[in-house]
Amino acid sequence: MEESIWYYTIRFYEGAIFIYCITIFSLYAVLTILSARNIRKNIRLNSFRKREILVESPLTPGISVIAPAYNEAATIIDNVRSLLTLNYPRFEVIIVNDGSTDDTLKKLISEFRLTEIDFAYDSRLPSKPVKRFFKSTDKAYKKLLVIDKENGKSKADAVNAGINAAAFPYFLNTDVDCILDNDALLFLIQPFLDEEKRVIAAGAPLRIANSCEVDAGMLTRVRPPRALLPRFQEMEYVRSFIMGKMGWSAINAVPNVSGGLGLFDKEIAVQAGGYDSRSFAEDMDILVRMGKYMCETKEDYAIRYIPQTLCWTEAPHTLKVFTRQRVRWGRGLVQLFAVHRNVLFNPKYKKLGLVIFPYNFFFELLAPVVEIVGILLYIYFIVMGMVNWPFAIILLIFVYTYSILISSIAVLWDQYTFRHYKSWKEVLGMCSMAFFEPFLYHPLILFSSIKGYLNHLLGRKHKWGNMQRRGFKRQAA
Amino acid sequence: MDKIFNDYFQWPVFIKLAAAVSVIAVIGGGLVYLFILLWRRKGYINDRKKARLLPEMRELIVKHVILAKGDVPLEAVTFPLDDFRKLGIRKADVRRFFVEELMEYRRNFSGRPRQLLTRLYTDLGLHHITEKNLTCKRTQGIISALNELISMGVPVNEDKVLPLLDHENRYVREGARCYFVKLSEDRPFFFLEKISTPLLYWEQIEMFRIITQRKDVEIPDFSRWISSEYHPSVISFCLKLAVYYQQFETGPAMMKLLDTENEKLRARLINALGKLMVEKAESRLVAMYCDQPWSCKQEILKALGRIGSGNSLVFLRDKFETEQEIPLVKHAAKSIVNHRALSENLLREMQAGAVGLKHTVLQHAANPLIKY
Numbered sequence: 001m002e003e004s005i006w007y008y009t010i011r012f013y014e015g016a017i018f019i020y021c022i023t024i025f026s027l028y029a030v031l032t033i034l035s036a037r038n039i040r041k042n043i044r045l046n047s048f049r050k051r052e053i054l055v056e057s058p059l060t061p062g063i064s065v066i067a068p069a070y071n072e073a074a075t076i077i078d079n080v081r082s083l084l085t086l087n088y089p090r091f092e093v094i095i096v097n098d099g100s101t102d103d104t105l106k107k108l109i110s111e112f113r114l115t116e117i118d119f120a121y122d123s124r125l126p127s128k129p130v131k132r133f134f135k136s137t138d139k140a141y142k143k144l145l146v147i148d149k150e151n152g153k154s155k156a157d158a159v160n161a162g163i164n165a166a167a168f169p170y171f172l173n174t175d176v177d178c179i180l181d182n183d184a185l186l187f188l189i190q191p192f193l194d195e196e197k198r199v200i201a202a203g204a205p206l207r208i209a210n211s212c213e214v215d216a217g218m219l220t221r222v223r224p225p226r227a228l229l230p231r232f233q234e235m236e237y238v239r240s241f242i243m244g245k246m247g248w249s250a251i252n253a254v255p256n257v258s259g260g261l262g263l264f265d266k267e268i269a270v271q272a273g274g275y276d277s278r279s280f281a282e283d284m285d286i287l288v289r290m291g292k293y294m295c296e297t298k299e300d301y302a303i304r305y306i307p308q309t310l311c312w313t314e315a316p317h318t319l320k321v322f323t324r325q326r327v328r329w330g331r332g333l334v335q336l337f338a339v340h341r342n343v344l345f346n347p348k349y350k351k352l353g354l355v356i357f358p359y360n361f362f363f364e365l366l367a368p369v370v371e372i373v374g375i376l377l378y379i380y381f382i383v384m385g386m387v388n389w390p391f392a393i394i395l396l397i398f399v400y401t402y403s404i405l406i407s408s409i410a411v412l413w414d415q416y417t418f419r420h421y422k423s424w425k426e427v428l429g430m431c432s433m434a435f436f437e438p439f440l441y442h443p444l445i446l447f448s449s450i451k452g453y454l455n456h457l458l459g460r461k462h463k464w465g466n467m468q469r470r471g472f473k474r475q476a477a
Numbered sequence: 478m479d480k481i482f483n484d485y486f487q488w489p490v491f492i493k494l495a496a497a498v499s500v501i502a503v504i505g506g507g508l509v510y511l512f513i514l515l516w517r518r519k520g521y522i523n524d525r526k527k528a529r530l531l532p533e534m535r536e537l538i539v540k541h542v543i544l545a546k547g548d549v550p551l552e553a554v555t556f557p558l559d560d561f562r563k564l565g566i567r568k569a570d571v572r573r574f575f576v577e578e579l580m581e582y583r584r585n586f587s588g589r590p591r592q593l594l595t596r597l598y599t600d601l602g603l604h605h606i607t608e609k610n611l612t613c614k615r616t617q618g619i620i621s622a623l624n625e626l627i628s629m630g631v632p633v634n635e636d637k638v639l640p641l642l643d644h645e646n647r648y649v650r651e652g653a654r655c656y657f658v659k660l661s662e663d664r665p666f667f668f669l670e671k672i673s674t675p676l677l678y679w680e681q682i683e684m685f686r687i688i689t690q691r692k693d694v695e696i697p698d699f700s701r702w703i704s705s706e707y708h709p710s711v712i713s714f715c716l717k718l719a720v721y722y723q724q725f726e727t728g729p730a731m732m733k734l735l736d737t738e739n740e741k742l743r744a745r746l747i748n749a750l751g752k753l754m755v756e757k758a759e760s761r762l763v764a765m766y767c768d769q770p771w772s773c774k775q776e777i778l779k780a781l782g783r784i785g786s787g788n789s790l791v792f793l794r795d796k797f798e799t800e801q802e803i804p805l806v807k808h809a810a811k812s813i814v815n816h817r818a819l820s821e822n823l824l825r826e827m828q829a830g831a832v833g834l835k836h837t838v839l840q841h842a843a844n845p846l847i848k849y
Contacts, residue, residue: 018491025498044617045648048624049679057682059717062849092849117847118840120810122803135846142848167849193679391492398495401502408509415513419520427513 010377017374021399024363028406031247038250039242039307039417051186055089061192062090062168063185063263067176068158069095070151073102075217077111079176082217084143088185092143094165095176098158099128099151108146113138125160125274128152133165155259156275156282163274166266173262173283177314179209179219180261184310188263191304200265200290202304203257205241207420208234209312219312222420224430229322230315232441235433239410242307242417249305253355256284257303261311268293268301279339280452281332288340291352307417323448330452333365338456368449400438407434527574530564534578537561542593543586551589556597566601576603580628591630598629611637616646623652627687632660642671651680658687665694669702669711676710685717696722700730709742716749728755735761744772751780759784763792775808782812787819794823803838810842 054060065083069076076095083093097105108114119133127149134146149161159173170192174180181187184204191202210230213221225231241258248254257264259282272289279285287303294301316322337344337357344361346353381387411431414420421427433441454460485493541556565571576598583594598604610622611633619641626633641653654668661667665688676684688696699715699722707715712734719727731746732755750758762777769777778796781789790813797809813820813827828839841847 015491018495022494048620048648048652053683053686057686058721059678059682059685115846117844118837119847120803120807120834120838120841122807135844137846142846190679193682194677196675196677391488394492394496394499398499398502401499401506405502405506405509408506412509412513412516416516419517424517427517431510431513 013373013377017370020362020370024367025402027359027363028402031243032406032409033247034250035243035247036413038246039413042307043417049190051183051190054186054189055087057089060089061170061189062092063088063189064162064166064168064171064266065091065093065174065185066159066162066166066171067093067095067174067178068098068155068162069100069104069176070098070158071100071102071104072176073100073104073107075177076104076107078217080108080112080144082179083174083176084141085182086180086185087182088189090168091185092145092167094145094147094162096147096149096158096162098149098155105146105148109134112136112141112144112146114144114146119165122164124270125164126277127157127161127164130161130165152277154277154282156279157277160274160277163266163269169266171264171266171269173259173264174311175260175313178206178260179212179214179217179312181308181310182218184261185263187306187308187310188261191302191306192263192265195302195304197252197300197302198265198268198294199302199304200268200294201254201257201262201287202306203245203254203262204306204308204310205245206237206258206260206311206313207309208237208315210315210317212312221422222312224421224426225315227317228440229319230317231429232433232437233315233322235407235411235430235437236441238414238430239407241305241309242413243406243410245305246307246413248356249303251351251355252302252304253351253359254287254303254305255356255360256281256287257305259283260313264290279332279335280328281336284332284336285339288336288343288352291356292340292343292349295349295352309418309420319444323444323451326445326448327452327455330368330449331456332452333360333449334453334456337361337365368446368453371446372450403438404434407437523570526570530571530574531578534564534575537564538578538582538594538597542597543582543590545590545593547589551592551596554593554596556600558600561597561601566603572603572606576625576629580625583628583630595630599631604629604631604633607631608633608637611641616644616649619644619649620646620652623649623656627652627655627659630660632662635661642668647674651677651683654680655683655687658684659691662694665691666697669707669715672708672711675708676714681710681714681717684714685721688718689721698726699724700727703727703730703734705734705737709739712742713745716745720749720752723753725753725755728753728757731755732758732761735765740770740772743769744776747773747776747780751776751783754784756784756786756788759786759788763789766792766796771802771805774805778805778808778812782808782815785816785819787816790816790820790823794827797827797835797838803834806835806838807842810838814842 065086067079067083072079080093080095095108097108113136114134115137117133117135121130121133123130128151130147130149132148134148136142136144145165147161147165149158152158152161155175163171170189172185172188188202188204192199207222208225208230209219210225210227211223212219213223224234245254262283264286268290269286272286272293274286275282276285276289291301291303316325337360340357343349343353344357349357378387378392408431411427411434415427421430485496488496537557537560541560545554561575564575566575579594579598583591586594604626607622607625610618613619613622623638623641635657638653638656641649642657644650644653657668658665696718699719702715703712703719716727716731718724719731728750731750731753734746735743735758737743737746747762750762759781762780766774766777778793781793793809793813797806797813800806800809813824824839824843828836831839
């Protein structure tokens with residue numbers, strides 16, 4: 001009897017896993033089609049829409065660019081200069097010095113001729129105390145505002161301080177070390193101006209800048225990363241942004257806007273309570289709260305993604321830093337579901353409760369658990385000699401070939417749209433990642449996610465480490 | 478092979494499905510790489526072709542249009558059309574490169590070269606295909622055609638464009654509106670009468686630019702559309718135009734609408750009244766302040782500063798002292814500062830008496846380094 005229960009349990013799990021697998025693969029197929037349509041629509045739209053008209057128009061809405069900085073002395077000057085030269089008619093750059101212990105602030109003061117000012121700071125959103133405000137006496141830097149605050153041990157805390165000081169109705173959340181496309185603001189503001197629904201946030205793909213050539217904070221040559229770990233991340237970013245986010249954007253079900261680059265409606269972000277400095281997934285958390293706020297106030301809203309890569313960032317290049325980052329993301333996901341558990345399957349929250357949360361619950365949060373249980377079961381079957389090897393191999397081939405297909409389609413969409421890489425060798429290098437990813441990169445992600453879940457469940461303290469940056473390859477003079 | 482097929486039909490359903498999907502994935506993967514190859518190849522060939530043709534096109538355009546002597550009347554100018562045709566502009570892709578170049582030059586030049594570029598476009602008969610495309614089935618074709626006509630400044634029979642104002646595709650409708658604003662001789666503002674769905678902000682920016690660049694039409698009195706019978710987005714758009722053209726006579730129409738229940742529209746009306754410095758509206762704005770939501774209160778404070786008559790200084794001081802929300806306090810202070818000479822004494826007095834946050838707000842408002 002006992003044996004038969006065990007037998008049926010295992011058979012049930014096998015069946016359930018297969019259905020789970022088929023569902024997730026079908027969803028990927030649907031996302032592939034949706035993203036293709038959305039990208040095509042965007043490219044067509046851009047073929048006759050001249051974003052340059054925004055530069056000349058007195059009606060263009062203002063944007064506050066908020067970039068927190070913590071111990072960025074080595075690159076801060078180039079990066080701030082790059083932000084100040086963004087192509088947009090009405091914007092301010094708010095650098096939040098988040099209690100740096102190096103000479104970040106000193107360098108800013110001397111380079112940009114900053115002077116301390118009295119500033120009517122409205123602390124609507126919680127953050128650590130702000131000590132001083134600086135503006136430049138040089139008209140060339142009149143768009144710059146520097147906030148010096150106590151270290152809040154999170155980016156969320158610093159961004160909240162930036163939002164409190166922001167003057168414009170939209171704010172761009174970015175990292176000071178990110179390299180932005182010169183037209184980033186012109187691209188990102190478009191969805192806000194072009195919809196009947198109120199667009200509350202918009203994002204664009206991020207790419208890895210590790211092997212790109214950079215000159216004075218400006219990108220001069222795009223290359224895929226040479227090192228294996230960043231290159232796997234590039235593949236993951238292409239798949240996630242070009243295919244995933246663009247697909248979700250087509251049905252207005254974007255789960256999150258990346259912390260590296262996102263334009264937000266300030267009013268809604270403030271009403272939703274701003275960023276939560278205790279959250280480990282603050283970028284997803286704020287979007288959930290903004291979505292909840294819109295549903296509760298019964299206002300129709302949209303969150304959009306555009307396919308143009310507008311931001312290049314340095315990815316973790318060591319296993320230690322990489323796993324630390326992914327453990328935090330994993331932990332953030334569990335935390336998010338714990339905090340917003342009332343959203344799941346709640347029709348009051350429309351797509352957020354019935355599409356975004358269920359998808360993320362079953363196929364993001366549970367996926368590593370299902371996978372780990374599956375692996376353990378597989379080992380058990382092998383040990384017990386219960387494996388039907390021809391069938392097992394067919395199933396493995398099925399998963400492997402399908403995952404390669406999905407990654408390859410992501411590269412295809414990327415090539416169809418922008419052809420960032422100059423040479424064939426670079427494209428092939430990227431494509432080859434799809435073949436090795438399931439063996440080399442995916443186990444790392446799995447391990448980090450499970451570790452993050454356990455850390456959350458066991459209430460372990462998270463250590464915030466500063467990512468040691470290598471800097472970018474400079475263009476030869 | 479037969480054995481594999483026989484075995485296949487014996488397998489459990491999920492194994493059959495997995496095997497079938499794997500085969501599709503392998504074939505699909507192969508096709509994906511083939512497409513990557515083809516797209517890159519196509520892109521490469523296109524880039525090369527463009528790189529070869531563009532210098533030739535530019536040389537001809539610069540020589541015969543941009544640097545053409547200005548002593549010949551416009552109507553008498555002739556172009557070596559065969560030289561242009563030799564570029565191969567009958568081919569769709571070459572035509573596209575060439576027209577894109579013409580549009581780019583037209584954007585960057587004004588006066589005679591701009592008119593000559595339009596002449597060259599029509600002399601080469603390039604507008605015939607464009608006109609034909611206005612009635613094609615592909616919406617993308619219609620949009621491109623409208624865009625090309627607008628960019629090249631070539632008017633066509635308005636009856637061809639009129640139905641497009643009611644087209645099911647919003648981008649076609651948008652293109653048709655832009656066409657009327659840009660090229661219609663007698664009824665460039667006709668489209669405003671026909672708007673029943675929101676005029677999106679992007680469209681407003683686009684049409685605002687076209688209208689403000691047009692020097693050959695008489696600008697109408699926009700108060701005609703500042704009326705509750707029009708869509709709020711039309712009213713909002715006309716408010717912007719009224720402010721741009723400093724149409725002080727639109728003030729009464731704006732004041733009439735101040736009781737609207739649409740909060741956003743009310744805020745925009747107050748904003749426009751401020752920008753037009755309608756002094757008559759001051760007492761009304763002060764009277765309505767208390768019952769307004771936050772966004773309108775903010776606009777009222779800003780408007781009073783813009784009007785700057787000095788009549789509301791007591792009100793502004795009161796709001797500076799009694800309001801609890803910092804942005805409102807800040808706007809009250811900014812508006813007092815905006816009164817310049819009229820508020821000098823008051824400001825001095827307030828600065829002497831203010832402490833803590835209120836003092837900081839005053840310093841903030843008076844600091845020329847802080848613009849917003």
